[in-house]
Structure formats: C-alpha cells, structure tokens
Amino acid sequence: PVKALTAWQAFLLGALSRAIATLLVFPFIRVRKVLMAQSKGRDEGGSEGGREAVADSAWVTLKATVKEEGVHGLYRGMAPELTRGILSAALMLAIKERIYAINRRMVLRSMEG
DSSP states (O other): OOOOOOHHHHHHHHHHHHHHHHHHHHHHHHHHHHHHHHHHTSOGGGOOSHHHHHHHHHHHHHHHHHHHHOGGGGGTTHHHHHHHHHHHHHHHHHHHHHHHHHHHHHHHHHHHO
8 A cells, every 4th residue: 555645744845846946947047037137128029030039048148147147146036936936835745645645534434434
C-alpha cells in the first residue's frame, strides 16, 4: 500500500520544489520585466521583427544584465516572489494531502460498513 504524505511533509516538499523552480526560472522573469519596462516608453505600433526581435532582445537583455550587474543582478527582487511562491505552493500541497487523507478514510469506512 502507498503511504500518504503527512501535511508537514507535503508542506516542506511543496516549499522546496517551489524554491528550486523559482531559482531556475526567475532570471527569465526578471528579463521579461526589464523588457516590459523598456517597451512602456516606446511606441507600440513601430515594432518590426516579431518574435525573433523579442528573442534577440531577451538574450541581449540577459547578457547585458550579467555584464552590468553580475549574475546576482538576474536575481534582484526575487525575495518577494520567493516568499509568495513558497508559501502558496507549500500550503496548496499540504492542504491537498490533508484532503486526500480525509477522503481516503471516508472511502475506506464506507467500504467496511
């Protein structure tokens, strides 16, 4: 039989998995935010190149950020995102496991009687 996770184990696993995911993805989120801030000042109608221009621009922005601020510049502003993400993922997984355990007990009781 498969043993269900406790709510505490699920909470810790949810927090750890979200922290790892955020560490891996945040540089791209940061680049996207920089590009969005830069595009606010530009005219919306004059863009040429479509997706390739955006991809080149993202790569250029990524390299420029590392050159100007170092690798840690890619993670500037990550603390609020990390805190929010860890708490939401951890709570969601803990609640899911708790609901699963309650439902499992209810089903097993109904099968016995």
